[in-house]
Amino acid sequence: MGAGVVAMSEEIEGAAEEFERAVSRLRGELRSVAARVSPGVEPRAEERTADRHTAGGAMGKRFSMSLFLAETSYESAVGAAADAFAAAGWRTESRRSFHGHPFLRATREGFEAGVGAAGRTLRISGQTPVVWIHAQWVRPPRAATPETLKPGYRLCAVCEGWGSCRACEGLGFVNSRRCAECGLGMDCPDCRGTGQERVRRVAGGR
Ligand SMILES: [Zn+2]
Ligand SMILES: [Zn+2]
Incomplete structure (x- = not known):
């Protein structure tokens, strides 16, 4: 390893495992919402992990993903999606985007999710909280x-x-x-x- 910013800051015990748990939890729950909305349909998935660095040398990770269901309108899907989120303990609310499109927002314990549509493609997306992997630099x-x-x-x-x-x-x-x-x-x-x-x-x- 080269110059060690990471080596000099302290790794938080169990943080890497906590991040992996958050990732699989989000994956599992968004996929089960998709399955409730369109049973038997395999959604297209996009996943991303972003690093967060603070000026003080702490480093964290946040995982986000989107599932796309073709030929699924918002109106036909939003009820089932809201039920699936609520059954898993998420708080849901109906919102409108800046452009006036309706979307469903769901939150639980720092996790955030949303359901919206572009035309007839439904998008179910979400992100984990930032999980801090390395503590503040000393x-x-x-x-x-x-x-x-x-x-x-x-x-x-x-x-x-x-x-x-x-x-x-x-x-x-x-x-x-x-x-x-x-x-x-x-x-x-x-x-x-x-x-x-x-x-x-x-x-x-x-
Ligand atoms: Zn000197
Ligand atoms: Zn310097």
Whole structure:
């Protein structure tokens, strides 16, 4: 693995499994809604997993999917869909889109789903909550302190002993963009992560 933003942030125990459970739960429930609406018809499916990164270095995942049922109008399907969602414990409400098209919205425990139609293609879609996989990044400890300096060295004037890049504080990213100062190296470019620099004698000095 390359520069380790992921390695430096802490993996939340059980989070990967929790994400997988959320994915299969959403898949199963949307498919059973589709089966209630059009029994025996295999819908076309689209699935997507998106990563979320926070400025503080946390990383989460959200899974979303859509099922498309051809030759199914909204009017013929919405009743069965609403019943299927309600039976599985979702809260449903009828809405209208910005363009005036009706759709059914369903929510439960951070999961969101919707049923709408474009012409005679019914779309049943949903997304899991964001499941946080890696916790907030924690700044590494100081590389050098006045007590740990080697003889003839002083604290790095740039990072003051932290050893990590002062622009990104060792995270590698600034506002979700690769840090321009360290280029993801994350170490202070001046002292290369040691936090200290050799005391130079200045001309005319002692
Ligand atoms: Zn430094
Ligand atoms: Zn940096």
